[in-house]
Amino acid sequence: MSIVGKSKEYDSEIVASFMSDLFLEHKKYQNRMLQLECEFERYETNDTHRGKAAEASKEYIREGEKRFQYEILDANSMLLHLYDHMRDMFSSKVDSHPRAKIKTNVLLEIERHYKNYYHDVKESGDDIETRARAIESKFGKYGKVTIPDFEPSKMAYKKFCGGDSENSGYLYECIDKFVRFDRDECEYAESMQLPEKIDELDTRLTVSSNALSMMHAVFFGMKHYSTNLASASVGTPKYWYEKDGFTQNGAGEYNELFDKTSLFFWPTKALWDFRYGKDWNYHVDTHNSITFGTCWQQFMGYMELYDAGFDFFTEMRSDQMEFSYGGENYTIWYWKGDYMNLGAGGECGIYKDTGYFKECATNMNLHMTIKVKYVDGTESEIWEDDTWWITDFNPKQNNYGELSLIATTVTYTIDMSFLTDSEWNDFLEIYGEKVKVLSDGDKIIEFNL
Amino acid sequence: MWENKAVTDLATEVYMDTEVFTEIVDGIATSGYQCHLDSSFVKDSEKMAKTDITDLLSEYTSKYYDLADNYKVHASELLPHGLSTIRDSLIKQDKIISEAID
Numbered sequence: 001m002s003i004v005g006k007s008k009e010y011d012s013e014i015v016a017s018f019m020s021d022l023f024l025e026h027k028k029y030q031n032r033m034l035q036l037e038c039e040f041e042r043y044e045t046n047d048t049h050r051g052k053a054a055e056a057s058k059e060y061i062r063e064g065e066k067r068f069q070y071e072i073l074d075a076n077s078m079l080l081h082l083y084d085h086m087r088d089m090f091s092s093k094v095d096s097h098p099r100a101k102i103k104t105n106v107l108l109e110i111e112r113h114y115k116n117y118y119h120d121v122k123e124s125g126d127d128i129e130t131r132a133r134a135i136e137s138k139f140g141k142y143g144k145v146t147i148p149d150f151e152p153s154k155m156a157y158k159k160f161c162g163g164d165s166e167n168s169g170y171l172y173e174c175i176d177k178f179v180r181f182d183r184d185e186c187e188y189a190e191s192m193q194l195p196e197k198i199d200e201l202d203t204r205l206t207v208s209s210n211a212l213s214m215m216h217a218v219f220f221g222m223k224h225y226s227t228n229l230a231s232a233s234v235g236t237p238k239y240w241y242e243k244d245g246f247t248q249n250g251a252g253e254y255n256e257l258f259d260k261t262s263l264f265f266w267p268t269k270a271l272w273d274f275r276y277g278k279d280w281n282y283h284v285d286t287h288n289s290i291t292f293g294t295c296w297q298q299f300m301g302y303m304e305l306y307d308a309g310f311d312f313f314t315e316m317r318s319d320q321m322e323f324s325y326g327g328e329n330y331t332i333w334y335w336k337g338d339y340m341n342l343g344a345g346g347e348c349g350i351y352k353d354t355g356y357f358k359e360c361a362t363n364m365n366l367h368m369t370i371k372v373k374y375v376d377g378t379e380s381e382i383w384e385d386d387t388w389w390i391t392d393f394n395p396k397q398n399n400y401g402e403l404s405l406i407a408t409t410v411t412y413t414i415d416m417s418f419l420t421d422s423e424w425n426d427f428l429e430i431y432g433e434k435v436k437v438l439s440d441g442d443k444i445i446e447f448n449l
Numbered sequence: 450m451w452e453n454k455a456v457t458d459l460a461t462e463v464y465m466d467t468e469v470f471t472e473i474v475d476g477i478a479t480s481g482y483q484c485h486l487d488s489s490f491v492k493d494s495e496k497m498a499k500t501d502i503t504d505l506l507s508e509y510t511s512k513y514y515d516l517a518d519n520y521k522v523h524a525s526e527l528l529p530h531g532l533s534t535i536r537d538s539l540i541k542q543d544k545i546i547s548e549a550i551d
Contacts, residue, residue, distance in 0.1 A: 009499040018497045036480040042473050048466035185502035198512050209523045212531035
């Protein structure tokens with residue numbers, strides 16, 4: 001019983017019937033997936049959809065969605081292969097008969113019965129043989145006495161049920177072959193790492209699905225620009241739309257639309273307007289993004305609740321400083337963390353208002369810089385931008401825990417020369433200990449997290 | 450000298466036949482919706498045999514079917530939503546620009 005553990009059963013006919021239905025169902029599934037692929041191809045070759053966004057989305061279909069399909073079908077083939085392998089191995093290692101059926105509890109019961117028979121035969125046979133020998137020694141002189149030989153019977157029982165041995169006999173071998181087949185097949189199946197592949201695929205699918213579900217039509221165009229440009233002249237800094245970060249710092253090789261090396265995350269990166277800089281770190285592009293010109297999330301603003309959720313899903317720290325400008329209250333909100341898909345780094349944004357809900361201060365295009373010193377002592381290049389939101393995330397620095405994050409320092413600078421002397425002094429009165437003034441005349445502050 | 454940077458940089462035509470686009474996206478949604486697997490196989494796989502390997506394969510099958518379910522939602526709802534958003538953004542852009550010109 002010890003070699004089996006719980007009872008095992010296998011019926012070749014039932015397995016064959018199930019597999020036949022399963023394979024038929026999956027064949028239909030594969031055909032439906034092929035039909036979907038045809039639709040993807042229609043999308044890719046649609047000549048009535050042209051332009052950079054069109055090409056980007058076609059590239060996403062080609063390299064992102066079709067790869068999803070390919071990997072899902074690949075996992076499907078792997079699953080069916082494991083079923084096939086199991087059936088073949090049962091046939092070659094346990095029993096090749098198409099109607100083979102095996103139940104270990106039944107075999108063990110038979111083995112138990114036959115061991116009892118064996119012991120009966122052995123005991124009775126030995127007794128009969130002993131008695132026969134006694135008769136033969138006493139009365140053999142009167143004639144021939146045949147001594148019965150139970151050895152062939154005992155041997156037959158031994159061969160079938162193992163006799164006194166626990167680990168031999170035909171029944172034991174049957175069970176053992178079945179148990180070994182089961183164990184070997186489990187090892188083989190585990191070596192294929194199918195669940196890990198499915199989990200990894202599912203994670204990427206979820207990321208992509210979440211990003212797609214968050215897409216909104218953006219409200220950004222000439223009217224938006226003209227309105228903001230008019231208001232910009234009332235108080236916005238000298239750097240208004242002069243230069244974007246990618247012009248100032250240099251962009252990555254594939255910055256035109258999105259990072260082609262990582263198309264699975266295209267929706268995420270495209271939606272949040274992240275691009276590679278020449279330093280191959282991710283930086284938000286608030287000037288010239290894929291989503292038709294601006295970071296759509298600006299329309300949502302930011303609130304403490306997002307931060308709570310954000311903190312739950314990622315490793316992060318944040319802090320805030322408030323200032324007044326032109327009678328309005330603003331918040332400098334800055335973070336450091338290891339963000340999913342982006343890596344470790346930091347970001348800093350300017351928000352209007354100081355309450356629970358803050359509106360993104362897109363009218364505040366301030367000259368900002370960010371630099372990250374990672375836990376391993378290496379440092380990012382300084383990234384600068386004229387913007388309301390600056391970021392610097394290094395995809396090669398990831399899996400940061402709490403201690404790694406504590407050992408990471410993000411240094412930010414902001415040119416606040418647009419503040420009046422009074423506003424500047426009010427700000428320094430509160431945060432003078434927290435910030436370092438790099439240039440009092442130009443009102444440039446440096447602070448760390 | 451002033452240069453029309455936007456034109457020289459992009460040097461590309463922007464065009465969408467929204468009817469054709471919508472028809473294709475609808476086709477993706479319909480085909481995506483049809484990409485489903487009959488979940489009764491998961492239960493049948495549990496009953497197929499009583500071995501560790503069939504238990505394991507049943508577990509894998511269940512996992513794969515969950516993935517297939519997620520993919521069905523992705524391909525039939527979320528992807529078409531994302532693609533339709535591209536169309537709607539373009540339409541909205543066109544409207545906003547036209548209003549700005551007015």
